[in-house]
Amino acid sequence: MMTHTDCNTLTRHQMSTSHRTVVATLVTQACRATMLLQRRGMFTLGLRMCSGHAATGPKTEAPRPSSNMNDFRRDFAKANHIAIVTGAGIAVASGLPTFRGKHETWRKWKTQDLATPEAFSRVPSRVWEFFHYRRELVMDKKPTAAHYAIAECEARLRARGKDVVVITQCVDDLHLQAGSKRVLKIHGNLMETRCVSCGHVHANRHSPICPALKDTGSPEADVADAQIPVDKLPRCKKSDCHGLLRPNVVFFGETLDSHILTKVEKELEDCDLCLVVGTSSIVYPAAMFGPRVASRGVHVAEFNLSASPKTEYFTYHFSGRCEETLPAALAPLQ
Ligand SMILES: NC(=O)c1ccc[n+]([C@@H]2O[C@H](COP(=O)([O-])OP(=O)(O)OC[C@H]3O[C@@H](n4cnc5c(N)ncnc54)[C@H](O)[C@@H]3O)[C@@H](O)[C@H]2O)c1
Numbered sequence: 001m002m003t004h005t006d007c008n009t010l011t012r013h014q015m016s017t018s019h020r021t022v023v024a025t026l027v028t029q030a031c032r033a034t035m036l037l038q039r040r041g042m043f044t045l046g047l048r049m050c051s052g053h054a055a056t057g058p059k060t061e062a063p064r065p066s067s068n069m070n071d072f073r074r075d076f077a078k079a080n081h082i083a084i085v086t087g088a089g090i091a092v093a094s095g096l097p098t099f100r101g102k103h104e105t106w107r108k109w110k111t112q113d114l115a116t117p118e119a120f121s122r123v124p125s126r127v128w129e130f131f132h133y134r135r136e137l138v139m140d141k142k143p144t145a146a147h148y149a150i151a152e153c154e155a156r157l158r159a160r161g162k163d164v165v166v167i168t169q170c171v172d173d174l175h176l177q178a179g180s181k182r183v184l185k186i187h188g189n190l191m192e193t194r195c196v197s198c199g200h201v202h203a204n205r206h207s208p209i210c211p212a213l214k215d216t217g218s219p220e221a222d223v224a225d226a227q228i229p230v231d232k233l234p235r236c237k238k239s240d241c242h243g244l245l246r247p248n249v250v251f252f253g254e255t256l257d258s259h260i261l262t263k264v265e266k267e268l269e270d271c272d273l274c275l276v277v278g279t280s281s282i283v284y285p286a287a288m289f290g291p292r293v294a295s296r297g298v299h300v301a302e303f304n305l306s307a308s309p310k311t312e313y314f315t316y317h318f319s320g321r322c323e324e325t326l327p328a329a330l331a332p333l334q
């Protein structure tokens, strides 16, 4: 069976020329397979393709993205329908770490190996400890200037009959707290639970979410698992159910909600300006949203600390902290 893979990881390996040819072919096939799945609407979190095989097809000679804010502001003034794709970087200034660098692991496990359906069925106590830790981090956080700039822009433009929609990979609720109304949360919400038995989804901001998780979840490598019995983990409140609850987020390897993705598809088709903010553009399917819009000839502007694997597809790239660059970019027009 074809495994989906990351080209960058492969090219770092020591390979003979013949191996490289075989691997390059496999990678291309994996990318094509992924694109086929995407065309069939089967979106799975975490699939990666190399930038040369992104949804826009093989790369052609692309001009370097501009960082001219005046030009961007002219395009912003003309836009009637703006799609803003956000990632974990937008929440960093509020105190929520990304899953990168020293936060790539929790205890001795990679987050990508922990937030999976397999891990949840094998060691639900450990996975709940991890999500309890993430929930407690989110609990007292406030939106950043970037969240507010987006929410204010939406309200301002709505009053003039224009449309702004946020398509976010963030599982916190900072966009909603800031006042954004049109938010499509493609990776779910950390502050919601879903029953594995009856499927009931419930908003839940309890801290701790259940007594047994109190004072657990430390990310330090030498901390032992709490090994909480499964009947003491969060359980469904429906009296006839009492099933195990899970965080209502999309685990790595899981399929994204097709209803939300249908709405995302429409926004990506309809928008006449797209912003890609604080995302590494390596987690699929969100990584292809910007390039897809760009392939229609629509301007896409990236706001990130540094270039991403998708920067070359975009009209604009604004380097720096989005809590500084975005308020200036979305400020009211004179
Ligand atoms: N706040 C959250 O909800 C949260 C936090 C961590 C991880 N996640 C999950 O992790 C996955 C990772 O994908 P991702 O692309 O969203 O995040 P990512 O961690 O892969 O990438 C974060 C990006 O943000 C950039 N960045 C960091 N600080 C920034 C700043 N101040 N201004 C602008 N850019 C900044 C980094 O350069 C990086 O490219 C997603 O599935 C997401 O759901 C979510």
Ligand SMILES: [Zn+2]
Residues within 6 Å of the ligand: 195, 196, 197, 198, 199, 200, 236, 237, 238, 241, 242, 243
């Ligand atoms: Zn239930």
